[in-house]
Amino acid sequence: MLEIKNLHARIGDAEILKGVTLTIPDGEIHAIMGPNGAGKSTLSYVLSGREGYEVTKGEVIFNGENILEMEPEDRAAAGLFLAFQYPVELPGVGNANFLRTSLNAIRRKRGEEELDAVAFLKLARAAVRQLAMKEDFLKRNVNVGFSGGEKKRNEMLQMAILKPHLAILDETDSGLDIDALKIVAEGVNALRDEKFSALVITHYQRLLDHIVPDVVHVLAGGKIVRSGPASLALELEASGYAGLEVA
Amino acid sequence: MVALPTKKLEAWRYTDLRPLSAVTFGAPPAAAATPDLPDLPFPRFVFLNGVLNAALSSGFAYAKPFVPVEGQGTQPMALINADYAQDGINIEIPAGQDAGELLLISQSDGITPFAFHPRHRVKLGQGAKFALIELNQGEGTYWQNAVFEVEVAEGAKFQHFRLQEESVEAFNTTTIYADIEGQGSYEHFTLTLGARISRTEIEANLLGQNALAHLNAAQLLGGTQHGDFTTIIRHKAPNCPSRQTVKSVLAGKAHAVFQGKIEVDQIAQKTDGYQMSQALLLSPETEMDIKPELQIFADDVKCSHGATIGALDEEQVFYLRSRGIPEAEARQILIRAFLEEALEPVTHDASKALFEEVLESWWTKQ
Ligand SMILES: Nc1ncnc2c1ncn2[C@@H]1O[C@H](COP(=O)(O)OP(=O)(O)OP(=O)(O)O)[C@@H](O)[C@H]1O
């Protein structure tokens, strides 16, 4: 379970998050929508521990632990996963190696046994097939020369292999073709169980057709200004965000 | 002795040889230990303290006896070499022959400081092929001041891969003159890890159409090491490509230099010159000097150069950490990736494997 309580965060002098309160119980999928610049990516970065953000107030409890004190790698080991809005290219770092290093780092921290190359490749190949990615994805350098949609799929590949307890998907649907969108949704739905939860940041209803959220939130001006059932997304699609910011 | 160049000379602005001139070099001591020779299936010449060791060397069909120097070259280091050179390899590959690989090993043991000035000649006939793999290693204080005279005839292909892993108290200055005729190619790669001060200086002349020069280097320096890679490529004929990628990883208070000059003669139309220098600075006390210089007298040419200097990309570090990889390991992965890319110009598998091994052990020592 993730509990965000009155979270305030700033970048330099600019206060971006102005009291976000949000609870995602285990097993639930929540969507966040909201205008450009509302602070959605900022929230995802603060949750995953990127440097450069100063939390001035509030707390974030993940499975009973205050994660704001934790290093990004420890948050990942605790089961948090962020699918980046803009996945980062790593020239010279092979995708398979990267994935295996990540998985083993997390397994090590959890006191689990590391996977050897053979066992890992079996797992990775299966995940690649599941996501309908080309085999050579594992051999290529991380995200280097990948198309926009391929980068997003690569994020999903990482998610499938790392099997987080909480996945934050920051506009993973942007730039995806219709087939890829379905594959991403299947990837999320495959992880769905009573222990897994997700925070899906999106601008479009179409992703939510495939990943049906339990709750939809609207983040505007650094705050959650409205929350409602899945139908709220449809409503927003029709009416836009006008009038919501001054809730 | 011809005087050592000082920083007053434009070409030596960034490399201060005063630590070298402060040392008094005597005669080479007798070589003590037998060196650790690499396990590669190639013929070899082994020099111990600058002297050819016949017992450790093997025959090579294309080797000729050493010829005393006739004084080619105008660089100060080459002039000094000409005064003292007493040994070196002299290779002549006849036209059309593929001579395979040759190892040139220099092992030095400077219990007392000594200097040696090898004079090497490599000559390829038309359409010949040859790969020279050089390993320079040692301990203690010494100065290796080598000169290579390289001639690549039409359509010939010479690959030259060098590992400079001299002792960190040693000095290595190497000057290479390469004349490349039409359709011929000279592929050079120096991996610099050793020496207190080192400089590799190459003058490559592209003399006929479609002659090609690849002058690449990687420098991995720490402590107070100084490494200099200086090149002049002269495009003297049309349609010649030249390529240069120089990557430096600097730790501690290390200082690296890359000076790359490209001269394009008036007749050298359709010249295609590319030069890239990338430096990864791992500490704020390091210094990287990059000096690209283009001198173009033809009007239809393509010459580009670029340079990046910086620390690790924090965005990349965070990406790795967000996947559970501890910060220190994340940084290591990124440095290794940079090094991995530095070896990309090494197109020769055995050399590449050797260099990778060397990087690995350099890495574990950091
Ligand atoms: N490094 C920074 N320095 C200053 N302001 C920043 C910085 N990063 C983000 N911001 C600002 O913070 C605000 C929130 O940005 P954020 O990326 O969180 O928005 P978002 O809701 O994800 O928008 P989008 O829907 O366009 O992805 C924006 O106004 C942005 O300009």
Ligand SMILES: [Mg+2]
């Ligand atoms: Mg965003």
